[in-house]
Amino acid sequence: MLEFKHVSYHYPATPPVIPDLSFKIEKGEFVALAGSNGAGKSTISRLSNGLLLPSSGEVTVGGFNTKTTRASQIARKVAFLFQNPDRQICQNTVREEVSFGMRVQGFPEEEIKARTEAALETFSLNGDWSPFTRSRGERQRIALASVLAGKPELVILDEPTTGLDYKECTAIMDHIAKLNREEGLTILMVCHDMELIQSYAGRVLVLNRGTLLGDGPTRQIMKDRELLSKARLRPAQIPNLALRLGAGFEDVYTVDEMAALLQKRAGHKEGEE
Amino acid sequence: MNLLQYQPGNSFLHRLNPITKLAAAFLYGAACIISGNLFLVTALIILMILIAATAGLGGRALRLTRNLLILGALMFIIQLFFVRSGDPLLVTGGFVWVTTGGLVSALLLSLRVVAAMLPLMLLFAITEISDLCGALVKKLHVPYRYAFIVTTAFRFVPLFTSEFHDIEDAQRARGVEYDTRNIVKKVQLVAPLFVPLLTSSLRKVDAGAISAEVRGFNLRTYNSGYQQYPFHLADGAAVVLLVALIVVSAVL
Ligand SMILES: Nc1ncnc2c1ncn2[C@@H]1O[C@H](COP(=O)(O)OP(=O)(O)OP(=O)(O)O)[C@@H](O)[C@H]1O
Ligand SMILES: [Mg+2]
Numbered sequence: 001m002l003e004f005k006h007v008s009y010h011y012p013a014t015p016p017v018i019p020d021l022s023f024k025i026e027k028g029e030f031v032a033l034a035g036s037n038g039a040g041k042s043t044i045s046r047l048s049n050g051l052l053l054p055s056s057g058e059v060t061v062g063g064f065n066t067k068t069t070r071a072s073q074i075a076r077k078v079a080f081l082f083q084n085p086d087r088q089i090c091q092n093t094v095r096e097e098v099s100f101g102m103r104v105q106g107f108p109e110e111e112i113k114a115r116t117e118a119a120l121e122t123f124s125l126n127g128d129w130s131p132f133t134r135s136r137g138e139r140q141r142i143a144l145a146s147v148l149a150g151k152p153e154l155v156i157l158d159e160p161t162t163g164l165d166y167k168e169c170t171a172i173m174d175h176i177a178k179l180n181r182e183e184g185l186t187i188l189m190v191c192h193d194m195e196l197i198q199s200y201a202g203r204v205l206v207l208n209r210g211t212l213l214g215d216g217p218t219r220q221i222m223k224d225r226e227l228l229s230k231a232r233l234r235p236a237q238i239p240n241l242a243l244r245l246g247a248g249f250e251d252v253y254t255v256d257e258m259a260a261l262l263q264k265r266a267g268h269k270e271g272e273e
Numbered sequence: 274m275n276l277l278q279y280q281p282g283n284s285f286l287h288r289l290n291p292i293t294k295l296a297a298a299f300l301y302g303a304a305c306i307i308s309g310n311l312f313l314v315t316a317l318i319i320l321m322i323l324i325a326a327t328a329g330l331g332g333r334a335l336r337l338t339r340n341l342l343i344l345g346a347l348m349f350i351i352q353l354f355f356v357r358s359g360d361p362l363l364v365t366g367g368f369v370w371v372t373t374g375g376l377v378s379a380l381l382l383s384l385r386v387v388a389a390m391l392p393l394m395l396l397f398a399i400t401e402i403s404d405l406c407g408a409l410v411k412k413l414h415v416p417y418r419y420a421f422i423v424t425t426a427f428r429f430v431p432l433f434t435s436e437f438h439d440i441e442d443a444q445r446a447r448g449v450e451y452d453t454r455n456i457v458k459k460v461q462l463v464a465p466l467f468v469p470l471l472t473s474s475l476r477k478v479d480a481g482a483i484s485a486e487v488r489g490f491n492l493r494t495y496n497s498g499y500q501q502y503p504f505h506l507a508d509g510a511a512v513v514l515l516v517a518l519i520v521v522s523a524v525l
């Protein structure tokens with residue numbers, strides 16, 4: 001679905017932000033891109049859909065080479081949610097906003113109508129609202145609804161939940177996870193919240209100064225304390241606690257697993273007495 | 274924008290007091306406007322380029338001169354056909370198109386425009402706006418409020434530019450095609466972008482104003498700044514030279 005082949009990138013008149021990067025994401029994966037501030041996460045996500053072109057190397061996405069395909073054409077297959085919804089929202093009503101992307105991409109009118117209403121329904125939005133006066137969380141939901149309405153194959157999310165409260169955050173993430181599970185939507189999520197990554201992503205790319213330090217299943221990455229500290233990231237709480245507790249807790253990963261194991265141990269003790 | 278950007282340096286020009294630089298740019302421009310002598314005005318343009326070269330800005334001065342000459346050429350053409358004194362120069366079918374008086378005054382006007390604008394534009398290359406405003410507040414007791422408006426306005430230009438690029442990117446990611454040649458279509462596509470630009474800018478400005486206020490913006494007086502802007506001997510010398518230049522250009 002998405003492949004970086006020896007990609008390097010530098011902004012005009014700066015040293016390379018990304019020296020040499022290669023990775024591949026298959027269809028249907030839920031991948032998190034983790035790294036500290038300035039690691040190059042946003043740069044990579046912009047390289048992924050042709051908003052930036054690599055200085056050398058190649059990026060292919062959805063079968064397109066970003067160098068030879070227009071960003072607007074890639075947009076049919078690849079949706080991009082920015083951290084700040086206000087950069088995207090430009091229409092007077094939520095309904096117009098949600099249909100805007102499909103309209104510029106030339107979808108047939110009936111399809112636009114049907115998909116817009118479906119998206120409004122799934123994201124619990126009122127099509128007649130003015131998007132500008134809604135709360136931050138609602139604006140983010142409007143932005144997400146409008147990038148997902150066109151049924152893309154890959155969604156790139158650049159820190160989709162910063163500034164959202166717990167409820168909005170889980171609502172958005174649960175919806176994305178559902179699309180991933182049920183419709184095979186491929187997801188690349190830029191994020192430095194390790195708790196969020198642990199709850200949703202199946203695979204993690206760990207980035208430090210434009211270089212890939214680690215790439216593997218979330219479970220495995222969460223246990224690699226050395227790798228995470230090299231990338232200046234903190235493991236999620238439960239894996240961290242499990243590491244502290246040491247022997248017997250190696251495979252504990254979620255709150256439920258931890259609770260089950262602790263209860264079992266407590267039960268044993270009571271039984272022994 | 275690029276041609277007006279500050280270029281850090283430590284040359285004689287850079288080290289002058291910001292107020293001296295401002296005054297000098299105006300005096301130099303005034304000398305060019307006062308002078309009615311074509312050769313003197315041309316010489317002053319060349320001299321300005323040489324002066325800029327001492328601060329490592331020769332290339333920039335040449336490029337600015339070229340751009341200003343384009344503007345000058347426009348004014349030249351307009352003036353050429355409107356001033357009708359002196360002997361006829363270009364006559365077709367009994368109608369006088371161009372006169373000698375028109376030619377001279379058009380040349381003079383366009384060269385004056387170039388000569389007077391050049392030092393003002395180079396001023397931005399050797400002076401940071403914040404220094405200029407700081408000095409105006411400290412030395413001339415310009416109210417800080419007004420100086421702040423100027424510095425902020427300048428600071429917002431690159432901010433708006435990058436914000437606009439990000440907005441454009443967000444729309445391109447949704448499939449909007451901006452690199453069309455059709456001007457009407459381009460305007461139709463770009464116009465809606467001003468909505469997000471306006472909303473996000475107003476949010477930023479509002480937040481900026483509040484944060485300035487809570488940090489005691491109103492308590493600031495001309496004396497609050499830490500940076501001092503002393504005058505040196507060189508500043509005096511520069512002003513004397515420029516006044517002399519004005520006298521010369523008025524006489525010649
Ligand atoms: N337009 C630009 N021009 C020059 N340098 C830039 C530009 N944008 C980003 N950079 C630099 O590139 C590096 C990577 O930036 P990037 O935005 O990709 O990081 P990030 O991982 O997304 O960080 P954050 O967590 O803060 O969003 C940073 O060092 C940054 O200073
Ligand atoms: Mg970023």
